[in-house]
Amino acid sequence: MESARLSGAVEIGLSDADLLTVLRRESNTTTASPEDDLANFGDTINILGLMDRTDQDFVDGLALDLISPLNRTLVVQQNTSPLSGSFVTGSNGEPFMALSNYSWVISVNETANDLIAKIELPYDPEILSQMGIDQSNTYVGTLAADKKSWIISESQRNVHISENKTRIIKMTSIAGEYMLLGRMTLDTANIFVQYGQGPTRTVNVTGGPGVQEAEFIDGLRFSMQSINAFTMNVELRNGIQQAELPGKASSLIDSFAWVINTTGFTQPSTVEMRVPFNRAMFQSLRNTDTPPTDQLLVAKRPLEDTTGQFVPLIPENQEVINAPEDRIRVPGITDIDGQYVVLVMNSDIITNVSGVAE
Known part of the structure; x- marks a missing residue:
């Protein structure tokens, strides 16, 4: 296959002066x-x-x-x-x-x-x-x-x-x-954040008009836009009791909650979370192979609360993304600090949930 050439061909036999004129004409073309x-x-x-x-x-x-x-x-x-x-x-x-x-x-x-x-x-x-x-x-x-x-x-x-x-x-x-x-990191390609405290477990978000992303080792992912810089850490809290869940809902992963704590997070800021769910546990709980398209909700309670109930975020704002991603997309969060769980909910509960205004 050929590649494109000069737009004008140089004839053999031209004088040096004529050749120079042709070359100059070629160098000035657009x-x-x-x-x-x-x-x-x-x-x-x-x-x-x-x-x-x-x-x-x-x-x-x-x-x-x-x-x-x-x-x-x-x-x-x-x-x-x-x-x-x-x-x-x-x-x-x-x-x-x-x-x-x-x-x-x-x-x-x-x-x-x-x-x-x-x-x-x-x-x-x-x-x-x-x-x-x-x-x-x-x-x-x-x-x-x-x-x-x-x-x-x-x-x-x-x-x-x-x-x-x-x-x-x-x-x-x-x-x-x-x-x-x-x-400027030793690791290349994707870098995943570990849960806990400390410099290597802290997400540093730059303030400005752009969007940044961070993802933790289990797939919990954030897309963040903030006018001011802030830092974020996420820890895991073990042990979710049935009394902490709303109505007849049951926690999909009933052993822990994600605890998100930021420093310097101010308005106006917007965050999109993608919260992972365990498909195998869902299928075992419901004894079905049907994808959980409308039965999963992300719920939240305040950061320091240890006894109150988790309240589902507005259902209409949530989207279950099935395999291979297996995450719940929750856009438009303006107050990110808090504790989060994934709930399996009955359809009648979902239609009557008022949710947390974000």
Whole structure:
């Protein structure tokens, strides 16, 4: 398969002066060739069709590699005021940071969801070493549709150490905004938080307009947006008594509650929780293989309460997400401190629950 070439061919036999004129004309064109030239930001890049490969390098080290069934064009621009690199979703662990002072914005002349493509962002290994960041802890983040976070896909991440580039692969569409991110941790890929107290068991949330995520070892997951920075710890409280549960409900996991305690959490802040449930225990309790689509609810009581009943959060705000995730999604929480359990509830109880206003 061929790659795109210069937009004008140079004839053999031209004089040196004529040849220089042709080359100058080529260097001033707004269309960059995908393989023979280094493209600049703002250049129009021709994308080959017929599933031929377009391989384009840029002056700053950005590299685009794509295969398209149709001829198209793309343009890459810099955004010198991107969203902070602290706000990351899709991959667990913190702190993330931007490794470039600008992001890359790629636009295509038409909607293209039929590509085979990858993007490579360059990094300087010496600078990473000075920052205490391992090359294997670099990532390509894609700006989310709501522009509140950089999305990292671990299944599409590839670090090409021999070329000092970090890739996002297995792409079918290339339009979007991208940022090179890094993390100063010994561990790479997803990092899960352990329950308890202490520096390594504390989630540090950065204040600002973006969204951050954290996930604990059993799958309890948080997506958080806060105007102010805060810290969060989660512990487990053993022993839930029947008298602590509402009505005829029974705790799905009756041995413990999640106890969430924050420092510095203020309004306005919003949190989405995804609370894991044990499918095997549910099926054993109900003696059924039917998915628990509307029989599970997350309930809460105040942080320091040791005898009061757990009250279900508003049922209409909860969504049971079945296998393979097996979690209950609870969005829009504005007061996160408290104790939480998962309840198995009868349908008549669910329809009469007023819930806790969040």
